[in-house]
Amino acid sequence: MTVATTADLEARDTRRLERYQRVTYRSFQCAAVGFVAPSLVGVGMAYTDGHIGVPLAVLVLAGLALLSWYYARLVRTGLADGASRRDIVLSGTLAAALSVMILTGPLFNVIPVFWVSAVVLSPLSRRQMAAMCVAVAAFCSVLTTVAAHRLAPDGPVPWYGLVPLMFGIYVLGCFVTVFINRYQRRMWEMHRETHAARDALARLAVTEERLRFSRDLHDLLGHSLSLIAVKSELAMRMASTDPARAGAEMADVRRTAREALREVRSAVSGYRAAELDAELAGARAVLEAAGIRCDIGDPPDPLPPEVRSVLAWVIREGATNVIKHSEARRCAVALTAYEGSVVLEMRNDGVQGDGDGNGSGLTGLAERVAVLGGEISSGRHGRDGFLLRAAVPLPAPAEDTAPAEPVAGRTA
Template sequence: MRKPGSWWGRKSTPAKVETYTRWSFHFFAVIEAVTVGLPLLGAMTPWLAAPLLTLVTVHAVTCAVTASRVLDWTRGRRERPVPMLWTLGTVTAVVAVTALGVAERGPGGDDVQTAAGSVFGVILIFGAGVIAMGVRERRRVYGVVAGFAAGAGIVALPLGLPAPATLVTMLVVLLGGGFIAFTSAFSVWLLNAVYELDEARETRARLAVAEERLRFGRDLHDVMGRNLAVISLKSELAVQLARRGRPEAEEQMIEVQRIAQESQREVREVVRGYREADLGVELGGAQGVLAAAGIECTVSGEAAGLPLDVQSALGWVVREATTNVLRHGDAKRCTVAVRRSEDDVVLTVENDGAAGPSGPGGSGLAGLRERLAAVDGTLEAGTVREGVFRLVAQVPMVTEVTP
């Protein structure tokens, strides 16, 4: 059974920000309905308050739905919800005119006028702010807010609202709508920025892998390119000498054999250097990379003095664990500990992002277990408590490398 709140812990940072942003706009709808809708029940008779409250609720729900669809549009998941924006504008106009009509031409009483006037202003403010989300250009955002403020004056004067009160209402709508529009635009910008930063982090991890592959390919080309060229030339020379019956052909083929064996040895050295990892270097690199990604990383223990095969195996564990914390988790903290004894070395990597090694091409847990098995080591990995993933690698201090 899943624990309460586990759905939140499984979300990535961008997904959490998006969820927070969506529910913030939904909360705006709740604020609208509660602050100007509920007071209607105590300010006027039920037969008048109920329809007006229904209109306010419909407008609040329309704002929430429109905001959600606009967020999908800004994330590229759907086309611009133009019909929904027009629907919100129409509902806003209907509710605003109705509220102002009740305030100026409805039953008398200060409570009625105050409550209905509040509905008029707040409806226009939230309507302008949400509709501005569906506009990219800054000038058009200004135009939407200014248009709602001007519309408030155009509607208010004919219905009998005094000129000073009309100017105040227009100013309130302009400032309030501008604030909601700014808040909406900033929230959308922040959400997009978080997604872009997450994509940049993944790109950095992929570039690190690509850079290592390029280094390996470059080293292999330097070794094989030179030696294969020499082998080709000497083989061609040996063929020519053999056709002429010259005894030097045998010496050239012996030289070709020697160069081929030397090439084989050099390739092994290149591959061995590619596969081996220095534990001390990997610990320092992990701490630097995680810190650059905003993840607090604590490293304890020393790698100096460990056998080379032990360092190589554990270094790969650190490298793989760090890569997967960056790419697959949502960690805030990570601890790496190296504990040594006379018999073995234990490496523990723990993070609160619930991310384990699962890289492509068998380079995850299976690949790490194969590397550790070569030095008689073991690997344990799994979630130890809610949202915390722990990886423990144990390697004997004296190892025999499996051929």
């Protein structure tokens, strides 16, 4: 039977975290394109209008390329442990120098916001972020006011009215950018914390199970092994002086060893046995931990132990296959008694590939179910669903030997 090991679950969680990291990085790359593209258009317009020459245009393009490289570096280090002060200062100086191009056209207004969007991904206090937004807004509002009077000297708004207006617009834009990127950073941290918590819980569960098993073995074997050691030592001392007593002691050693072996086998078989209620609870826990909504109905009572054990194995294999071989978001388990049989149906969505369900694990389940005279089937159900169905006959109830009294008006 295919069983998901701890390493498999850890690898699956790691792949999910890496997938989210790639999506996050790509979203910031798309944002970088949205910031850089207007600046490139601004360079072209400034050159066409004669505000800058070829040397200055080449220098600005080189600066935009370097600022884009700094942006990627600030995003990567900011999401990790935080960007260094040196990178923040150098990139801020470069952004301030490029912001002077606001004097040639309004499309360069995105450059300071571009720099702020990368810096706020590093761990900063609210006071530091507010001070940075206010400083950027003050610097850019002055440049914008000068550019407005330079490009449109007869504008309707005087400089003392334009400065506070532009200052407010820049502050609002910076704070919106800070809010969005800080929210995305918080989601990033939540994914990392969830991944670390899952790993810690898995290790804790393994540790607790080892401790429980060691306590059980100590309780089972501690007394027996101590008795075997004492009687063996006594038999060795009496082997030459009282052979009959030594033989009796060794007989007790053999009996104690066999009893201890029987207890160990019983304990191990108890650990290896599958119980229906425990498997239902375990399936719900592992599926919901994997982000799959799980609806499980109550099993009909009473069920014979052998039937409960077989159904428990079906639940275990079905839950394992849902996690390993599908992208399910919902799983439903139903147990119903029908015409002398108990029917287990396990449905999930998000099936991958052809979904024929002919794995070795299901083959082993079919053999287990066939021992009790039942049958198992699996396959696609609907557009993207999968259905695992097991029908196990129930043993016939003991017939009452007392003659039944006739009931008037009843027909067969």
